[in-house]
Amino acid sequence: MHAAQSIVAPAFFALTLVVAGRPVQRRLVRLGMHRMLAALLVLLALYLVLVVLAVALGWSIAQLSTTLPQYAPEFEGLYQTVSDWLATLGLQVAGINQLLGAVDFNSVLGLLRRAASGLSAAGAQVALLVVVMFFLALDSTDTASRRRLLARARPQLSDALSGFVVAVGRYWIVATVFGLIVAAVDVVALSVIGVPLAVTWGVLAFVTNYIPNIGFVLGLVPPALVALLDGGVSSMLWVVALYSVINFTIQSIIQPKITGDVVGLSPTVTFVSLVFWALVVGPLGALLAVPLTLFFKAVLIDPDPGARWVDAFLVTAGAAAEPATTPEPVAVTDDGAAGAERGPESFPDRQGSG
Template identity: 45%
Template structure:
């Protein structure tokens, strides 16, 4: 009884600690999110520095190349985002008349369905075209606030990237005292690299195909929607729907219902085949996380860190798994529940023929 009581106390203590840490991460999301982004970027790009050193580059030159790659990735992403959002903000007001006509058509349709006039007025007021402009302004403001944290992110990338070459030696030293922790962190780095590589490749394919399809249909800002498709490709399970809504809506305003239907059809065919049939299989093999776990991780990390948590949900889940599940033998049973496929394991005693029936 005392043993069971101690186990219950330890379990309750662990749950309480997780709740407190989660609440702290949520409150400090403005700091934790850039740190998480910098960590994932450095872990993803670190193999570049190792490859250069393996091919005879000096340590300082390979580190400099690693930092240049990190800053180039960040600069291209930030510049593309700022230019695209600015163009969107300038384009939305030109569709005020089309949006008003669409809202009038929606109001007429609701009236034919028996919806009262007050309810129609309330619905149309919530869909006021001016709200689109206000939404665009808020998006621009969000981008501006993100740029204010850019200095912090650049500093993080510099320090983490400069120390990336020493991480393997640090893990080797850690393995002397904590071999399980060192092995778990190595597994996290490998899984994160594979996931980011796979997601980046598939994201580029989806972005190019979607962008060309939208350009052929005449939907405005195809580059912006291609960029959105690339970013949302890192969001598990629901990224497809997030990337579909804006070009679908703009296609309706610019080209009418026919263009909207074509956008939906093309996205469903392209993105369903790539993101729903091919990519989950490859991602599941690279991360060994079940579909249910990836969806729950999306919800959890989005609540903890905001929109950036949705993009980093899988790497952060891999880090949490490495620290909480893979480091101790008594918690490794949870890996079987998190895995994308059952592990065919045989207990050591039974395999050795020393079980109760082995006599």
């Protein structure tokens, strides 16, 4: 997977996005819309979301590239102040000066420009993401026969994958809703404080909200630094205080609790999976840490009753306390929705929808 990360990461990302749109697609089919038309409408909606996100990121990077040069004198003054303060403490700052002397404000702008060019270089992965989403949307119009075959041959695996589909869809919904809340609150708070580029930092907060555990820190550092350069220490302290109260409370306390209830993974496993998958499949692994963990849990652990003891170390306390039950065979209706399949011990009138 590490060797093929440029293929694995965007392909799996495409899978999770199409899976997240499946409930809407099934609802459209139940309302009488043709399967192909429903799949195309959901696909277009997903493409629109990706385009809006890409435009917002590009606009934010452009805003940073044009605005940050205005703070070059303040940055150099801050650097000199810190060097003088370290000197008064008796620290040997010669080595630090030699190290940081080559890191001027223009190099920071160079990092932004390289980030922008890196987004352009990722065009191949974006193209793969778009194409895979298209073919997955076509395949999603006729999944009944595949799911019947899987339910007959591997009923426990079928049940586990059905759980994965539900959990991933809920995870993206929870992350998106909380990201929008955090971004809106941050923009208002930063505007009140008077920090420049408030909307840009709101976009950053929305994107970093998809990164478990450390997204709060990644979204805090840039606006705090700009607040320090623009308004001084007091402005920076206000940003840190508001982010700690708002973002930390929402992203690190409330959201993980709801996410844990939705996907069943403990906070420790979520953080370790973030580090692990970022090393395995690259930067997208940080965004896909929870879905990837859920997928391999569904494939390797949930279908095997003898391996479910591993859940004691993976899932939340409430989920771990629930006794393991044998999954019920899953049947698939003509519109692709899963229902309870009649087995030898099933009641004749028991049937539902998934």
